[in-house]
Amino acid sequence: MASLNAPKIVSSRGQYADSHTLARFLETDGYVGLKKALTMHPEEVAAEVDAASLLGRGGAGFPAGRKWSMLRKSPISYLVVNGDESEPATFKDHFLVERDPNQLVEGVIIAAYALQVTQAFIFLRGEFALGLERVQQAVNDAYAQGALGQRIFGHDFSLDIVVHTGAGAYVCGEETALIEALEGKRGFPRIKPPFFPAVTGLYGEPTVVNNVETMSNLPWIIRNGGAAFAALGTGRSTGTRLFALAGRVKNPGVYEIEMVKNTFRDLIFDPALGGGIIGDKALKAIIPGGVSSPWFGPDLLDTPLGQDEVGGLGSMLGSGSVVVLDEDSCVVRAVWRITKFFSNESCGQCTPCREGSGWIERIMYRIEHGGGRLEDVDLLLDLCDNIAPGLSWPPQQTTICVLGPSIPSSVTSAIKMFRDDFVAHVAHGGCPHD
């Protein structure tokens, strides 16, 4: 049975049609968290976030509090909010920027106060045309309300937020590429070290980059205390999390549920959540955390939705996206499309990623479309091994950023689980599903 009693921390206003308006926001605890934060010392605000042990909601799951504390030792210059949500089948930040932009802005102001930053940027992907309008409106409203600008709500703290737009590039979700794009350049991820923009970020100055959902959690955490947040979930996975459920399910959508207390089975089959598979077909596989994550078979349906629970089984919770493939879904076609995506989106800096993604895509294409050879399956594994040597998880890296080692995930897990499907495509001279 799904556990659905946890409070809605980031999606509570989703029930209202006018959830994005200032009027609704002010009626439902709007700026209450910010006003409380401003009466606290910045270190106390940061301590609450530490106590909440909020894991970053972008994909890597790095503790937000620790990211901040690394920075607090050296004063930082900029806060950048990552709203470049582009991981295929991830649409939770889309929900947050369109449906509750004021909450996001309040969270950003709280974070900026804790970090004592006077300039913040909210980077949204360019395809969020409506989201850009709504977040800009929320920023305008915040200035008019005295929540932004000089001496916020009369306190000795000033902040400007600029809403910035991307222009269509998946790789810009990588935080150093995001910074390059914000500097007006091609979105090329930067060479590491330094591993964190905390050291050398925007314009070479210390910068913190946090995800939209991470920021959206802050107003509730400050209102209710970090301990109340940490009381939800289990172990390292505290609080609730937005899961974006898509694919062959009856009720695809964004669901906020408590971490760890629910399993993939609950999310996919509970009538209040996914409601089961379309046509009540059998489940073939799930992609548990965005297309960069290795797949799970039906045997792992009872895995709890937690960072370490999923991580311990050789995959990741990643961006909070769950894709369901049913018995009629063609895995070869799915893998072909995923590798085509990586091939399109590789920035081209590193050879293993730039060349490897294209080679893999072409081999997948020919298997799906009738030109496959039996030896192609092992050739795919060999290519994947060249991109991420050892094919282990987490992957070994031969590239500047993690886009490269994300390519093998779907290929190797599909071959491991459904090698027969690949062979059938070769034997049949094309897709048996067509």
Added chain:
Amino acid sequence: MSHFRPELRQRADELVALYPRKRSAMLPLLHLAQEQDGYLTEPAIEEIAELTGTSAADVRGTAAFYDMIHLEPVGKYVVGICTNIACLLNGAQEMLEHATTTLGCPVGGTSSDGLFTLEETECLADCNLAPCVQVNHRYVRTTTPDAFDAMVADVRAGKLDHEIPSHGTLVRVRRQGGLRVSREEIAQQRAVAAAARAERDAAAKEAAEAAAAIVSTEEKK
């Protein structure tokens, strides 16, 4: 003479003023250019180079990296259909093929009347309404071929023009006022930060020298 219309040139200047460095306004300016011309024209490239303190080659090179920036003319309405994983599992490929017939142009092409350009896109983050379709980057949420055809008919008749503005995703984004935090305040914060960093660096240098001294003493022994 500015290539941008006066209203857009004013918005361009305001955008540049929002960033600590002019070049940061690059992507928003590329969107503005498309708002006016539909695609990135040579005169717009020249002007963006001037506005951002870069060269035309630099602007062109940057623009080419980004999928949303068009270097060739496009139709009045750019129809984007996602075929990535969640949409693929829900008939996106079939929808894309259907769209070529309805719009009368191949994927990547423009209809002969200049109204529509059809694009196959990567995930547009609206996967609960798959397959996902956008027109000029507005979600139209037509998930069946019939609904798609009805939507196209409405667009042709101009019935959706209030929901689907022309190109440039910033067409309705208006910031009220520039930056409010004074340059002095920022400079002051920077000075504090720089001092703290200098102190930290000095301490690190001192520690490194002390360590080196110990090593050299050990070596002498």
